Amino acid sequence: MKTVGIVAEYNPFHKGHALHIAKTREIVGEDAAIVCVMSGNFIQRGEPAIFAKHTRAEAALYGGADLVLELPLPYVLASAEKFAMGAMAILDSLGCVDYVSFGSESGNTEELKEAAQILLRDDFGEVLREELRVGVSFAEARQRAMERIADKSMDMMAKPNNILAVEYIKTLAMLGSDIEPLAISRKGAGHDEAQERDGICSASAIRAKIRAGENASAYMPREANALFEIEQSAGFGPITMEALEQSVLTRLRMMTEEDFAALPDMSEGLHLRLMRAAKTCGSIDEIYEAVKTKRYALSRIRRAVACAWLGITAADSEGLPPYVRVLAANDKGCRLLKTIKKNAVVITKPTAARKLDERGRRFFELEAAATDLYVLGGQEPENRRGGTEWEVSPVIKTSAANSYNVPIRRRRKSE
Numbered sequence: 001m002k003t004v005g006i007v008a009e010y011n012p013f014h015k016g017h018a019l020h021i022a023k024t025r026e027i028v029g030e031d032a033a034i035v036c037v038m039s040g041n042f043i044q045r046g047e048p049a050i051f052a053k054h055t056r057a058e059a060a061l062y063g064g065a066d067l068v069l070e071l072p073l074p075y076v077l078a079s080a081e082k083f084a085m086g087a088m089a090i091l092d093s094l095g096c097v098d099y100v101s102f103g104s105e106s107g108n109t110e111e112l113k114e115a116a117q118i119l120l121r122d123d124f125g126e127v128l129r130e131e132l133r134v135g136v137s138f139a140e141a142r143q144r145a146m147e148r149i150a151d152k153s154m155d156m157m158a159k160p161n162n163i164l165a166v167e168y169i170k171t172l173a174m175l176g177s178d179i180e181p182l183a184i185s186r187k188g189a190g191h192d193e194a195q196e197r198d199g200i201c202s203a204s205a206i207r208a209k210i211r212a213g214e215n216a217s218a219y220m221p222r223e224a225n226a227l228f229e230i231e232q233s234a235g236f237g238p239i240t241m242e243a244l245e246q247s248v249l250t251r252l253r254m255m256t257e258e259d260f261a262a263l264p265d266m267s268e269g270l271h272l273r274l275m276r277a278a279k280t281c282g283s284i285d286e287i288y289e290a291v292k293t294k295r296y297a298l299s300r301i302r303r304a305v306a307c308a309w310l311g312i313t314a315a316d317s318e319g320l321p322p323y324v325r326v327l328a329a330n331d332k333g334c335r336l337l338k339t340i341k342k343n344a345v346v347i348t349k350p351t352a353a354r355k356l357d358e359r360g361r362r363f364f365e366l367e368a369a370a371t372d373l374y375v376l377g378g379q380e381p382e383n384r385r386g387g388t389e390w391e392v393s394p395v396i397k398t399s400a401a402n403s404y405n406v407p408i409r410r411r412r413k414s415e
Contacts, residue, residue, distance in 0.1 A: 002032045003336065005091035005100040005179065007071070007084075007168070009039040011049045011207065013059035013224045016103075016186075016200040021064035023184050024101040033332050035067045035097060036060055037087045039076045040327075040367060041239075041374040042310070044083055046302025048244060048374055050207050051237045055227055057328035058395040062223035067333030070325040072363050073370055074316035077303045078264060082317045084167035085174075089320040092177040095343030096336065099182045100168055105159040107185025115157065116169035118146050137297050139163075161186055210238050235379035243377040245284050248309045252278035252287075255308060262313045263304055270296060274304055310370045322360035323347050328395040350390050364389075 004024055010017055025032050038060065040053040049056065057068035075086025091097045106112055118124060127148055131141035143157040156162045169181045201209075201219040209216040210228075217225045231237040241248070255278070260271040270291075277290040284305065291301045307313075325347040329337065340346060345360070347353055353364035368389035378384045 002028050002098045003094075003096050004028055004032050004034055004182070005094075005097045006034060006036045006065070007038075007087040007091075007100070007102065007164075008036055008060075009043045009049070009203070010036075010056045010060050011039070011043050011203050012051055012210075012220065012228055013056060013063050014201065014203060014206055014220045016202075017060075018063040018221050019200070020101070020103050020184055024099075024182065025064070027182065027184075028099060028101075033067070033336050034065045035069065035091070035094065035333075035336065036065045037069050037071050037090050038327065040070050040073060041371055042073060042076055042306060044076055044078075044080075044303070045299055046077060046304075046306040047241050048239045048377060050210060050239060051228055051231050052239075052374070054327055054392055054395055055231050055237075058397070059221075059224035059227050061328050061330050061333075061395065061397050062227075063221050065328075065333075066330050067326070067336055068328040070327050070367075072321050072325075073310065073366050074264075074312050074363070075321065077306050077310070077312060078317050079300075080163055080167045081171075082264075084164065084171045086317070086321055088168055088171040088175060088177065088179075090324055092172070092175050092179060093320075093324065093344045094340045096339050097179050099180050100172070101182045101184055102161070102165045102168060103186040104161045104165040104183050105186055106156050106162050106165070107183050109181055109183040111156065112162065112165050112183055113169055113181065114150075115146065115154065115162075115166045116173065118149050119166065119170050120173060121149060124149065135295060137295060138300075139297065207238070211240060235383050239374060239377035241284060244373070247373060247376050248284055248305065249278075249282075251309045252305070260308065262315075263307050264312065264314045264317060265300060265304060266314070270304075274301070274308070278305075278308070310366070310373065312366065316362070316366070319359075322363055323353075323356060325364075326394045328397070330396075331398045334396070334398060349393055353390075 006021070006024070008017065021034055024034065038053070038057060039049065041049050043049050053070065060068050069090060071087055071090065075083055088100070091100060104112065124145060127145040128141055131144045132138065143154050146154045146157060157166070165183060172179055172181065206216045206219050228237065257275060260266070260275045263271060274291050277287045281287045281290055287305060288298060288301050292298050323345040324340065326337065337346065353361065356364060371389040372386040375384050375386070375388065
């Protein structure tokens with residue numbers, strides 16, 4: 001039996017995600033174990049996930065995953081490079097992963113490997129710096145630098161899934177990992193595309209429908225849709241940045257210049273630009289508009305605002321993840337955990353985090369604090385109570401009687 005890693009946000013889990021898992025098994029073997037490294041209550045674009053992490057992890061189990069692990073917050077709210085480092089380091093630390101499968105617009109593993117090799121060249125950094133001096137965005141400068149070195153078009157690097165795929169491959173090489181990359185052609189609607197294609201709708205379009213009160217059930221597997229409907233009926237979702245805006249603005253206005261300077265990805269006075277906007281603008285969108293430039297992409301500003309609000313510093317994403325945290329597992333996933341525990345520090349029950357070393361404890365406390373802020377987006381006061389991160393155990397879906405754990409928030413609502 002082969003083990004395959006997948007990195008995802010599942011925000012929310014939809015039919016395109018289920019198809020990716022199915023295609024992966026079709027290639028690797030139907031008995032393959034699927035291990036997903038998933039973003040928690042926040043996502044890389046610097047926003048809260050529309051539904052809580054344990055619910056999304058449970059939906060992934062129904063959609064074909066066997067084990068769902070959490071990508072720690074400092075790597076979630078980071079550049080593609082550090083996002084990839086956190087995820088690939090977790091998969092590599094498990095000691096049992098044979099492949100990492102990812103959807104990409106290219107779908108050509110060899111083409112993506114070639115691009116990754118360009119990023120690893122000794123002369124790439126200097127060429128990139130030359131392009132950045134022109135004043136273009138980082139993404140454009142990187143593509144132009146790659147084209148100079150390759151002496152050909154690198155249009156593929158304008159596609160978001162290709163960018164992450166190349167970063168995954170590059171990171172595996174940097175780690176000296178034996179994990180093999182496996183590119184799966186992305187089907188259906190493209191990243192952030194508003195219209196469906198072949199019955200598949202993008203996650204961003206599904207989120208927009210849910211927030212607008214429209215029926216998006218046609219684009220999600222039946223079990224996943226049922227879980228999300230339960231969350232909505234209980235008032236636990238959808239969670240939006242708009243609902244959290246007052247909390248974000250309050251925190252940013254209390255920060256000092258030193259606090260802003262300590263944030264990730266601050267350079268060339270960006271922290272001063274962000275601080276001025278945070279102290280004067282009346283909404284988060286106003287802050288985004290005031291800070292973004294041709295050089296500083298909106299996604300980077302979103303992440304900076306989220307990091308400021310959640311207390312994440314540049315130092316937090318230095319180094320490798322200090323532990324592996326389990327969000328959900330089925331029978332196969334539980335068996336796999338027995339092997340993983342021989343190779344990595346694994347957190348199943350949250351109380352075990354109290355025994356971690358200083359850095360590990362720092363990471364878990366960041367998650368706990370972030371969850372306390374995330375739940376403020378709930379519709380009712382009872383949905384916004386704090387401390388739940390220390391109470392929720394993984395969702396375990398096994399064939400053993402009475403072994404199915406329901407997330408504590410939903411369980412309390414029904415009791």
